[in-house]
Amino acid sequence: xxxxxxxxxxxxxxxxxxxxxxxxxxxxxxxxxxxxxxxxxxxxxxxxxxxxxxxxxxxxxxxxxxxxxxxxxxxxxxxxxxxxxxxxxxxxxxxxxxxxxxxxxxxxxxxxxxxxxxxxxxxxxxxxxxxxxxxxxxxxxxxxxxxxxxxxxxxxxxxxxxxxxxxxxxxxxxxxxxxxxxxxxxxxxxxxxxxxxxxxxxxxxxxxxxxxxxxxxxxxxxxxxxxxxxxxxxxxxxxxxxxxxxxxxxxxxxxxxxxxxxxxxxxxxxxxxxxxxxxxxxxxxxxxxxxxxxxxxxxxxxxxxxxxxxxxxxxxxxxxxxxxxxxxxxxxxxxxxxxxxxxxxxxxxxxxxxxxxxxxxxxxxxxxxxxxxxxxxxxxxxxxxxxxxxxxxxxxxxxxxxxxxxxxxxxxxxxxxxxxxxxxxxxxxxxxxxxxxxxxxxxxxxxxxxxxxxxxxxxxxxxxxxxxxxxxxxxxxxxxxxxxxxxxxxxxxxxxxxxxxxxxxxxxxxxxxxxxxxxxxxxxxxxxxxxxxxxxxxxxxxxxxxxxxxxxxxxxxxxxxxxxxxxxxxxxxxxxxxxxxxxxxxxxxxxxxxxxxxxxxxxxxxxxxxxxxxxxxxxxxxxxxxxxxxxxxxxxxxxxxxxxxxxxxxxxxxxxxxxxxxxxxxxxxxxxxxxxxxxxxxx
Numbered sequence: 001x002x003x004x005x006x007x008x009x010x011x012x013x014x015x016x017x018x019x020x021x022x023x024x025x026x027x028x029x030x031x032x033x034x035x036x037x038x039x040x041x042x043x044x045x046x047x048x049x050x051x052x053x054x055x056x057x058x059x060x061x062x063x064x065x066x067x068x069x070x071x072x073x074x075x076x077x078x079x080x081x082x083x084x085x086x087x088x089x090x091x092x093x094x095x096x097x098x099x100x101x102x103x104x105x106x107x108x109x110x111x112x113x114x115x116x117x118x119x120x121x122x123x124x125x126x127x128x129x130x131x132x133x134x135x136x137x138x139x140x141x142x143x144x145x146x147x148x149x150x151x152x153x154x155x156x157x158x159x160x161x162x163x164x165x166x167x168x169x170x171x172x173x174x175x176x177x178x179x180x181x182x183x184x185x186x187x188x189x190x191x192x193x194x195x196x197x198x199x200x201x202x203x204x205x206x207x208x209x210x211x212x213x214x215x216x217x218x219x220x221x222x223x224x225x226x227x228x229x230x231x232x233x234x235x236x237x238x239x240x241x242x243x244x245x246x247x248x249x250x251x252x253x254x255x256x257x258x259x260x261x262x263x264x265x266x267x268x269x270x271x272x273x274x275x276x277x278x279x280x281x282x283x284x285x286x287x288x289x290x291x292x293x294x295x296x297x298x299x300x301x302x303x304x305x306x307x308x309x310x311x312x313x314x315x316x317x318x319x320x321x322x323x324x325x326x327x328x329x330x331x332x333x334x335x336x337x338x339x340x341x342x343x344x345x346x347x348x349x350x351x352x353x354x355x356x357x358x359x360x361x362x363x364x365x366x367x368x369x370x371x372x373x374x375x376x377x378x379x380x381x382x383x384x385x386x387x388x389x390x391x392x393x394x395x396x397x398x399x400x401x402x403x404x405x406x407x408x409x410x411x412x413x414x415x416x417x418x419x420x421x422x423x424x425x426x427x428x429x430x431x432x433x434x435x436x437x438x439x440x441x442x443x444x445x446x447x448x449x450x451x452x453x454x455x456x457x458x459x460x461x462x463x464x465x466x467x468x469x470x471x472x473x474x475x476x477x478x479x480x481x482x483x484x485x486x487x488x489x490x491x492x493x494x495x496x497x498x499x500x501x502x503x504x505x506x507x508x509x510x511x512x513x514x515x516x517x518x519x520x521x522x523x524x525x526x527x528x529x530x531x532x533x534x535x536x537x538x539x540x541x542x543x544x545x546x547x548x549x550x551x552x553x554x555x556x557x558x559x560x561x562x563x564x565x566x567x568x569x570x571x572x573x574x575x576x577x578x579x580x581x582x583x584x585x586x587x588x589x590x591x592x593x594x595x596x597x598x599x600x601x602x603x604x605x606x607x608x609x610x611x612x613x614x615x616x617x618x619x620x621x622x623x624x625x626x627x628x629x630x631x632x633x634x635x636x637x638x639x640x641x642x643x644x645x646x647x648x649x650x651x652x653x654x655x656x657x658x659x660x661x662x663x664x665x666x667x668x669x670x671x672x673x674x675x676x677x678x679x680x681x682x683x
Contacts, residue, residue, distance in 0.1 A: 020080035021069050028062045031087040050275035053282065054090050057314030058083055064307045077307055082662075086314060089666060115229055115250065119179055119194035120171040120186040122238060179244050187237040193226045196243035203436055204235030205405060217406060234405055235436070249548075274628050278635060282313030289643040301644070305652075308642045312653070312662070313635055320666055321627030324673040329620040336612050336681035337603040345583045345599025347624075349617035351564050352583055355512055355610055356555065358569035359523035359533055362587055363607060364499040366570075368407055368481060370414035372496035374471040387485075392493035396451050396485050398427040399442050407483065408440070410497050411451065435459075439483075450486040457484060457491070468494045479529025499529070501536060504683075508607040509537045511682070515614060518563070522546055522554055524573065552576035568602075568610060585610060611682035619679050627669040634665035 003010045010016075032055070039055025042048055061079035068077050171186050176194045179185065184200060187193050203221035208230045217233055220226055226239055228248045245251065289309050293302035330340040340346050357363050375387045387395070397415025400408035432442035438459055439452020450456060457464065464472070464484070468491060472482045475496040485493040509519050522543040523530050530544035543554050555577045558565045567574070567581035575597040578584030586598035587605055602609045638661050641653035653661075 017069075020078070021066065024062070024065060024080040024083050027084050027087045028058060031091055032058045035087075035090060048276050048279040049273075053275050053279045054086070054314055056279075056282070057311050058086055060307055060310045061086065064311075077304060079307075079311055082311055085662070086311075089320065089662075090314075092320065115176055116192050116194050117176065118173045119176050120188070121174045121179065122184040122186055123170050123172050177245075179241050181241055181244060183241045185239050185241060187226075187232050187239055189232055189234055189236055191232060193228055193230050193232070193237075193239060195228050195239075195241045196248045197226060197239040197241045199224050199226060199237050200240050201238040202236050204232040204237055207231040207233050274632065278313070278632070281635065282310060282639070285313060285639050285643060286310045293644070305642065305644050308653070309639055312638050312642045321631045321669045321673075322624055324670055325620055325623045325627060325676065328673050328676045329616055329623075332676060332679055333612070333616055336609070336616075336683075337606075338609055338612055338616070338681075339601040339603060340599070341601065342599030346613070346617050346620060348564070349566065349583050349600070349613050350621050352517065352566040352614065354518045354520060354558055354563040354565050356520045356522055356558065356565055356567045356577075356581070357539075357607065358567075358574050358577075359521050359525060359530060360499060361570040361605075362568055363505045363521065363533065363537065364501050365605075366499065368410040368497040369500040370410055370495050371480065371498045371500070372471070372475060373493065374468055375493045376465040376468055376491065378465075387487075387492050392485055392495075394427065395444055395449050395487065396483075396493070396495065398429050398444050399432070399440055399449050399451050401429070402432060403434070403440055407481065407497055408451075411483070411495065414495075441486075447487050448489070451483055452486075453481070453483055456486070462486060462489065462491055464491050464494075472496075477528060478532040479526055499525075499533075501533060502605065502607065504606050504608050506537050508610065509539065511608065511611055513538070515611065517614070520558070522551060522577070524548070548573035548576070552580040555580045566610070566613075568607065583613075585613065606683055608683040609681075615682050616679060620676065623673060623676055626672055630665060630669050630672065634661060637661070 035051050035054040035058065038051030039053075042052040061083040064077040065079045065083065179195050185194055185197075187204075189204070199220055199222050201222060203219065205217035206220045206226060207217050208227065220237070225242075226237070227250070228243075229250045243249075286306050286309050290302050290306040293299075293305055296302075326340075326343045326346065329346060330343075333340050333346075360366050370393075373389045373392055375389065375392050378386055393411075393415040396411050400411045403409075427444055429442040429444050432440070434440050435450070435452060435456065438456045439450055441448065441450035441452075443449070456462075462484075468484075472494050475482055475494075478498075480496040480498045483495045483497065484491050485495070512519050518540050519538075520541040520543065521530065521534055521537075521539045524546055525544060527544040530542050533539070534542040546554060551573060555565055555567055559582070565581045566583040566585055567577045568585045568587070569575075569578055570587035574586075578586060578597040583600060584598035585600045585602060587602050600613055602613075638653060641651070644652050646652070
């Protein structure tokens with residue numbers, strides 16, 4: 001055919017007629033194997049789809065071509081070129097599709113990586129002594145937290161629990177897998193807890209955000225329980241192991257992720273649903289063609305026309321229509337900072353009517369910031385008078401300058417951003433010391449300055465001036481952490497610290513509302529904290545004080561109400577909910593496990609990027625439908641012609657002409673998919 005079109009002669013030499021059969025056979029068995037095996041699987045499952053349709057077409061072409069080659073049945077059907085073109089085009093579409101699907105889930109591995117490889121096990125019997133003498137009393141901070149009262153942590157918290165004598169025994173490094181219940185392990189500052197257990201000696205501010213989602217560190221001391229994977233930020237602990245392996249809280253989260261992933265609905269791909277219809281269309285057309293030509297009395301034409309119909313009816317364009325749209329959609333999304341791991345996540349996003357945001361690190365920055373400052377009307381020194389805002393920040397920043405606690409860093413940042421920042425850098429501080437579990441203090445400009453939380457006030461029975469008490473009462477009601485500044489034992493200022501809301505969050509919520517999408521928020525934070533953020537942003541529904549094992553339950557609750565939920569989160573505690581949601585969207589700056597549990601990843605921390613996902617999903621779906629129309633249109637036109645409906649007027653579609661139409665329809669859907677490149681992200 002091409003020789004005739006281009007005006008050249010095909011070389012003829014001994015064995016030339018076997019080139020096409022040999023290469024065609026190789027293509028059929030090697031290139032066609034994914035479709036042959038997939039077709040068998042679909043037939044066994046009684047769910048005919050794209051694979052069975054392709055397998056049927058290439059098998060018919062292969063058998064008919066070999067029958068012609070060997071002179072069997074009087075057939076004159078050479079389908080080697082059509083067979084080769086069909087296999088290559090469908091493999092291309094299959095490869096593109098697999099690339100879009102190829103992100104393997106590593107969520108469980110990422111969870112396991114939260115545990116250290118080794119632990120420092122205390123070898124001396126002094127560990128047991130420490131355990132027996134440790135008091136099980138709870139800290140004042142824990143008591144307040146249990147009642148819903150927000151209190152600061154770490155360098156700004158108070159502790160009333162007595163401290164047991166420190167064990168003096170040696171330690172030995174052992175694999176975490178070798179730990180048994182009853183072992184005592186040493187957890188140094190900045191290290192992760194290797195197993196669930198109870199503190200028998202020491203105190204520290206614990207970063208539990210990867211488990212609870214709580215943005216603030218929590219003070220833990222003798223008698224308190226700690227969870228594997230959490231971090232001791234500013235102290236050394238000895239922990240008696242009470243749970244190892246599958247019994248730890250972290251292992252429980254691993255099970256939740258696995259169960260949620262297994263239970264997530266995976267709707268059949270749009271192209272497969274269309275292919276199932278086309279399978280019955282092609283099979284029916286083939287049967288009708290054979291019967292009609294047999295009734296006419298032309299057996300040769302019955303066989304020829306039937307084989308031609310079955311080969312041409314294969315949805316070549318349809319095989320590329322969806323994968324091409326997905327490939328281009330994911331490429332455009334990536335340029336907009338949206339990474340698509342699951343092809344079906346993008347398709348489902350157009351149907352989402354509720355977006356559930358995790359608060360910490362998603363709608364907020366995940367770190368404390370000074371939001372309010374108040375000072376007393378009279379100072380501790382008659383000569384200096386009351387402190388101004390700038391002076392209060394200057395003194396607090398100077399004292400907290402050498403502390404690594406998150407709240408201390410927030411104070412230092414606020415002092416640096418204020419006009420007092422330059423002065424603070426020149427302030428000399430002496431006699432600095434840490435008040436474990438209460439705060440810090442030092443001598444500044446000849447005055448003894450201390451910064452701490454309510455525990456610091458209780459320790460010295462300090463009175464809080466009325467104007468400061470009134471301000472801090474409203475701050476605490478809104479869930480803020482309150483730190484106090486004392487100069488020479490007198491409370492002269494207070495600071496409110498909150499997890500700062502991202503400036504883009506309010507716009508994201510507003511634009512989602514404009515798009516007809518309901519917005520909800522979920523967090524492990526105390527209800528006053530959550531409701532304050534909800535009011536500020538205009539959130540429709542707030543889930544507060546939600547434990548890690550409850551988050552995916554809240555997603556399921558929304559789904560039971562008939563909602564299609566997209567969950568947006570960034571922490572380990574969000575992983576089960578991300579897997580459970582109709583669409584899981586992870587903030588790329590979050591933990592690996594959150595990223596691995598999601599179908600869509602936002603490379604930036606901007607929550608407005610969720611709008612881009614919705615927009616791209618809707619545009620991409622329209623392109624899928626258009627391409628399906630083109631792909632099906634080829635079949636609607638070519639199959640009747642191949643069957644010979646116009647044979648009475650002398651027109652019959654040849655297999656070669658059908659192959660040209662096949663290529664043309666493929667080009668059309670490819671060009672239409674390219675139009676997706678004009679899509680612009682929402683941000």
